[in-house]
Amino acid sequence: MLPLFVCPSPLLLPSPSKLKEAIVVVIDILRATTSICACLHNGAMGIIPLETVAEALLFKRQEYLIAGERNGYKIEGFDFGNSPSEFSPERVKGKKIAMATTNGTRAIRKAQKAHQVIAGAFSNFSMLCNYLRNQNRPLYLLCAGWQNEVALEDMFFAGALCHALVDAFSLEQDAAHIARQIYLNESEKQNLLLKASHLKRLHNFQKQNDIQLCFAKDIYPTLPYLNKQGEIISLLV
Numbered sequence: 511m512l513p514l515f516v517c518p519s520p521l522l523l524p525s526p527s528k529l530k531e532a533i534v535v536v537i538d539i540l541r542a543t544t545s546i547c548a549c550l551h552n553g554a555m556g557i558i559p560l561e562t563v564a565e566a567l568l569f570k571r572q573e574y575l576i577a578g579e580r581n582g583y584k585i586e587g588f589d590f591g592n593s594p595s596e597f598s599p600e601r602v603k604g605k606k607i608a609m610a611t612t613n614g615t616r617a618i619r620k621a622q623k624a625h626q627v628i629a630g631a632f633s634n635f636s637m638l639c640n641y642l643r644n645q646n647r648p649l650y651l652l653c654a655g656w657q658n659e660v661a662l663e664d665m666f667f668a669g670a671l672c673h674a675l676v677d678a679f680s681l682e683q684d685a686a687h688i689a690r691q692i693y694l695n696e697s698e699k700q701n702l703l704l705k706a707s708h709l710k711r712l713h714n715f716q717k718q719n720d721i722q723l724c725f726a727k728d729i730y731p732t733l734p735y736l737n738k739q740g741e742i743i744s745l746l747v
């Protein structure tokens with residue numbers, strides 16, 4: 511069986527040479543990859559993942575809508591923050607978006623030398639699993655985390671993927687077994703996830719609706735992947 515690796519932090523992503531034949535699934539449950547799924551599912555033409563606010567403001571001049579946050583707060587002058595519910599069909603259908611988030615879009619850019627980079631979230635869980643099991647490629651699950659620290663919700667999702675794909679991939683390292691164990695402790699899911707620092711941060715920002723959307727399974731069934739032009743679009747499968 512092909513190997514499946516979990517990178518709990520972008521700091522642990524292997525060198526580009528090791529990724530060139532692999533698929534990297536970028537995970538940022540709260541909220542970047544959930545928002546990316548919402549955006550594309552609701553009809554956006556594409557999303558440019560960016561590292562800095564300055565880059566995004568340059569895209570604004572090129573008629574892009576710009577989205578993003580810093581430390582969870584919407585950025586002054588941006589069209590969107592990073593709540594999945596903001597990316598409604600009325601606002602994004604047919605539009606091109608440039609997105610700069612604290613961790614998620616940076617993780618996507620860091621993985622860009624992989625054979626393929628896909629955004630994963632609970633929103634596209636089933637579609638993602640069905641796709642990954644048929645690609646016959648090594649798999650890296652890259653948790654965006656928070657400022658290079660491990661995020662519990664990202665590891666929980668990585669564990670859910672490990673568990674769902676355990677018959678199709680060989681879990682190659684301790685991080686994959688740890689992630690799967692975190693998920694298998696699902697009986698304490700509520701308590702477990704209430705410990706997540708970013709979940710508490712968003713809760714304090716009154717983003718309860720975001721949290722609900724970010725843990726809702728298969729609500730935005732699409733496969734966002736980074737194309738050769740550096741744009742995230744929906745993979746037609």
Ligand code: MLT
Nearest residue numbers: 541542582611612613614
């Ligand atoms: C991130 O990039 O870490 C998240 O998107 C942060 C957020 O949306 O609050």
